[in-house]
Amino acid sequence: MIVHCNMKIRPEVIWFLHPDQEYTDRKVEIAHCPVCEKLLVRYSRQGILTRKILSDTFSKGKAEKLLEELRPYREYTSLDLIFNKGIYGFRYGETKIIKKDGKKILVDSSVDFNGNKEIVREKLLY
Numbered sequence: 001m002i003v004h005c006n007m008k009i010r011p012e013v014i015w016f017l018h019p020d021q022e023y024t025d026r027k028v029e030i031a032h033c034p035v036c037e038k039l040l041v042r043y044s045r046q047g048i049l050t051r052k053i054l055s056d057t058f059s060k061g062k063a064e065k066l067l068e069e070l071r072p073y074r075e076y077t078s079l080d081l082i083f084n085k086g087i088y089g090f091r092y093g094e095t096k097i098i099k100k101d102g103k104k105i106l107v108d109s110s111v112d113f114n115g116n117k118e119i120v121r122e123k124l125l126y
């Protein structure tokens, strides 16, 4: 949810991004404000080391620039989810860091409505 001009605005599209070296659970919400008609982009992510969730909202030129920067990291978008609904059932991505044998492992899973998980990818962090 994006807040602008004292309005709560539902995103038109959500991008789910691959983690980078610093952040996981990266998500970009894209919307247009119905009041001022500006392009709005809300970028949320969680620090892999700090576990802190950060979230910033940008508008107009800064929003466009951020979208260009983040576009290559897109794993899938909310539009892909809608598209895939009929074929695979509705699924969403979940990224978690788990500890196994003293090592930290980044696990990407695909989760359906019933909470059934399927691990898509595992990556050793350190």
Ligand SMILES: [Zn+2]
Pocket: 004, 005, 033, 034, 035, 036, 037, 038
């Ligand atoms: Zn506005």
